[in-house]
Amino acid sequence: xxxxxxxxxxxxxxxxxxxxxxxxxxxxxxxxxxxxxxxxxxxxxxxxxxxxxxxxxxxxxxxxxxxxxxxxxxxxxxxxxxxxxxxxxxxxxxxxxxxxxxxxxxxxxxxxxxxxxxxxxxxxxxxxxxxxxxxxxxxxxxxxxxxxxxxxxxxxxxxxxxxxxxxxxxxxxxxxxxxxxxxxxxxxxxxxxx
Amino acid sequence: xxxxxxxxxxxxxxxxxxxxxxxxxxxxxxxxxxxxxxxxxxxxxxxxxxxxxxxxxxxxxxxxxxxxxxxxxxxxxxxxxxxxxxxxxxxxxxxxxxxxxxxxxxxxxxxxxxxxxxxxxxxxxxxxxxxxxxxxxxxxxxxxxxxxxxxxxxxxxxxxxxxxxxxxxxxxxxxxxxxxxxxxxxxxxxxxxx
DNA sequence: GAATATCCGACCCGTTTGTTCCATCACGTT
DNA sequence: AACGTGATGGAACAAACGGGTCGGATATTC
Numbered sequence: 001x002x003x004x005x006x007x008x009x010x011x012x013x014x015x016x017x018x019x020x021x022x023x024x025x026x027x028x029x030x031x032x033x034x035x036x037x038x039x040x041x042x043x044x045x046x047x048x049x050x051x052x053x054x055x056x057x058x059x060x061x062x063x064x065x066x067x068x069x070x071x072x073x074x075x076x077x078x079x080x081x082x083x084x085x086x087x088x089x090x091x092x093x094x095x096x097x098x099x100x101x102x103x104x105x106x107x108x109x110x111x112x113x114x115x116x117x118x119x120x121x122x123x124x125x126x127x128x129x130x131x132x133x134x135x136x137x138x139x140x141x142x143x144x145x146x147x148x149x150x151x152x153x154x155x156x157x158x159x160x161x162x163x164x165x166x167x168x169x170x171x172x173x174x175x176x177x178x179x180x181x182x183x184x185x186x187x188x189x190x191x192x193x194x
Numbered sequence: 195x196x197x198x199x200x201x202x203x204x205x206x207x208x209x210x211x212x213x214x215x216x217x218x219x220x221x222x223x224x225x226x227x228x229x230x231x232x233x234x235x236x237x238x239x240x241x242x243x244x245x246x247x248x249x250x251x252x253x254x255x256x257x258x259x260x261x262x263x264x265x266x267x268x269x270x271x272x273x274x275x276x277x278x279x280x281x282x283x284x285x286x287x288x289x290x291x292x293x294x295x296x297x298x299x300x301x302x303x304x305x306x307x308x309x310x311x312x313x314x315x316x317x318x319x320x321x322x323x324x325x326x327x328x329x330x331x332x333x334x335x336x337x338x339x340x341x342x343x344x345x346x347x348x349x350x351x352x353x354x355x356x357x358x359x360x361x362x363x364x365x366x367x368x369x370x371x372x373x374x375x376x377x378x379x380x381x382x383x384x385x386x387x388x
Numbered sequence: 389g390a391a392t393a394t395c396c397g398a399c400c401c402g403t404t405t406g407t408t409c410c411a412t413c414a415c416g417t418t
Numbered sequence: 419a420a421c422g423t424g425a426t427g428g429a430a431c432a433a434a435c436g437g438g439t440c441g442g443a444t445a446t447t448c
Contacts, residue, residue, distance in 0.1 A: 004393090026220045029437060039396040041439080050437065198424090223406060233427035235408080244406065393446070404435070413426070418419100 008046050008056070011036060016057045020096065024054055055114055062118050065093050066125070073129070079137030084183060086133065087159065090126075091179055094163060123156070130155050158182055202240050202250070205230060210251045214290065218248050249308055256312050259287050260319070267323070273331030278377060280327070281353065284320075285373055288357060317350070324349050352376055 014035050018027045029050055033040040047053045072089035073082050131152035137143035145151045162178060208229045212221045223244055227234040241247045266283035267276045325346035331337035339345045356376060 022216065022220060026216060028435085030435095040437090041397080042395050044438070045394065222404085224404090227427095234406090235428080236426050238407070239425065389448100391446100391448080393444105395444070396442090398440090400437105400439080402435105402437095405433090406431105407433105408431085409429090411426105411428090414424085416421105416423090418421075 004046065011043060011046055011053065012056050012060045015053050016061060019054060019057055024050075058115065058118060061097065062122060065097075065122075068093055069129070073133070079133055079140060079142050080187060083130075083133050083137070083155075083186070086129070087183060087186075088179070090159065091162065126159075127152055127156055155186060158186070198240070205237065205240055205247065206250050206254045209247050210254060213248060213251055218244075252309065252312060255291065256316060259291075259316075262287055263323070267327070273327055273334060273336050274381060277324075277327050277331070277349075277380070280323070281377060281380075282373070284353065285356065320353075321346055321350055349380060352380070 011032070015027070015032050018031055018035060021027075022031075029043060030040050032053070033043050036043070043053075047056070068089055069086060072085045076082055076085055131148050134143060134145060134151050134155070135148040138145055138148060159182075162182060205226070209221070209226050212225055212229060215221075216225075223237065224234050226247070227237055230237070237247075241250070262283055263280060266279040270276055270279055325342050328337060328339060328345050328349070329342040332339055332342060353376075356373070
């Protein structure tokens, strides 16, 4: 049925909201079903169990993240703006994902390899994006780097480095300050001295 | 002992953080004790039970709210600025309290009357503050209203009206727009036409 | 009206959780 | 050393919870 897939999607969206707030363990099936205004057992018609819903949610969020990031790049034109936009959106969206990290590190380590697989794939894609941005900026004469590949890897490393304090719930201002610092560092180190 | 009260305060601060994130029901004693790096049963040396901790937390938050609001008023001088500041801070702080509302409306209606008592007291105090602000602004010639008392009540009603959609998780921009709308409405209706 | 898709109330049962009990520790006083 | 006292936490427990199952009800389609 066409409706069945549509309803699965609706479950995913709803569950995503609740999971992101309470984490995997603290979110109950009853809660999800109540949010959907359906009986608890009805959900089992669409999903085998709680874990499968969670995996579908993570997959859904990953796709959404990808979409937002590509949109952020297309939004502006110049390479520095693209990079800046990308980093900002990445940070903002990752902050929302902190709950998933909490959920994962909660206690149930069962999903760990599943998460890791998604993460690895995302890392590969991100590196390609950054590399392209650097490469294009280089060609246009805005950037001036020797090796796009390794420069991209360096940038990605910095971004990853920002995730840890992000998840450790620093103050908003602290986050922004760090973000600006990273940005100016990246740009000052990358921009062609005119 | 002096330390005992101090430790009670520490428990309250820690529990406040966890309650505000997960709500009353989903916060466990074990979690609180782990955050305090103490044994679960040790907490019962300071509080009779979970509910009492929650009540102490709500009381603590209420006092903090009061302090922040009075500070917001003292921060600026002119009556319109005071009112604007008050409303902004009130909205921001109330948004943080939404978790308490969730906790209360969760299922356990036991605390309801306790919350209501605190709320009633806060309402009275707020009305007095607004009334004073209006009154002073009136005297200074910045405002021009007939009856400070009823004007204050009208303003308070508007503020209360904003709580509902606020807790219904609208978009940030929507909130700000509504807030600005309320502010301009209040000011345009209250400011002395020069 | 049979067949099928969708939904749900009631139940099962292992786990969680708030709370109690009691042994222990730290430590100042006698 | 012995003792009292403030403070701690491990163990145990009763009650509630929560994921999942099942049989049947209800809706939809043919």
